[in-house]
Amino acid sequence: MTIRVCFVCLGNICRSPTAEATMRLLVEEVELRGRIEIDSAGTGAWHVGEPPDRRARAAAKRRGIDIRGRARKVIVGDFEDFHYLIAMDQANRIDLHRLAPNEAAERKVELLRNFDADSPRDAEVPDPYYGGDDGFERVLDICEAGCRGLLRHIRDMHRL
Ligand code: 4NP
Secondary structure, three states: OOEEEEEEEOOOOOHHHHHHHHHHHHHHHOOOEOOEEEEEEEOOOOOOOOOOOHHHHHHHHOOOOOOOOOOOEOOOOHHHHOOEEEEOOHHHHHHHHHHOOOHHHHOOEEEHHHHOOOOOOOOOOOOOOOOOOHHHHHHHHHHHHHHHHHHHHHHHHHOO
16 A cells, blocks of 8 residues: 655645655655655645745755645545645644544644654644745754654554
């Protein structure tokens, strides 16, 4: 079985594409490409069709991470297509819970930082959109820690 993970933020141009690219790199490092598929989406539609934010791409590139894709809005069908919908902050989580068609779908939603054992319970990935460049560095650090924990969780749960 292929495990499918979708990272979700507000615009799908900063945090969730960063998490998607970070997770993809970690999955490739342990040669699980093909077993774990990764995507991202936004709860808002303002940036649909746009490439990831230039500042997010620049910060990731300095770490050898390539952020790609075009923004899309999350749809109810994503609850069928994905096993995990990973929210960046509480607002994203609430929006996903509202969209979820049933309880099984709701249980697929979790905050990224809850997979990081060193992170406080229910901590958020802060929105870097209106801040300075250091916000994007922080998003990368947080995404790496969260994605490492998420990957460990998936490997344990699905014996990969
Ligand atoms: P993201 O960042 O949710 O991490 O992609 C944002 C991008 C755009 C906006 C807010 C957050 N916006 O208000 O347009």
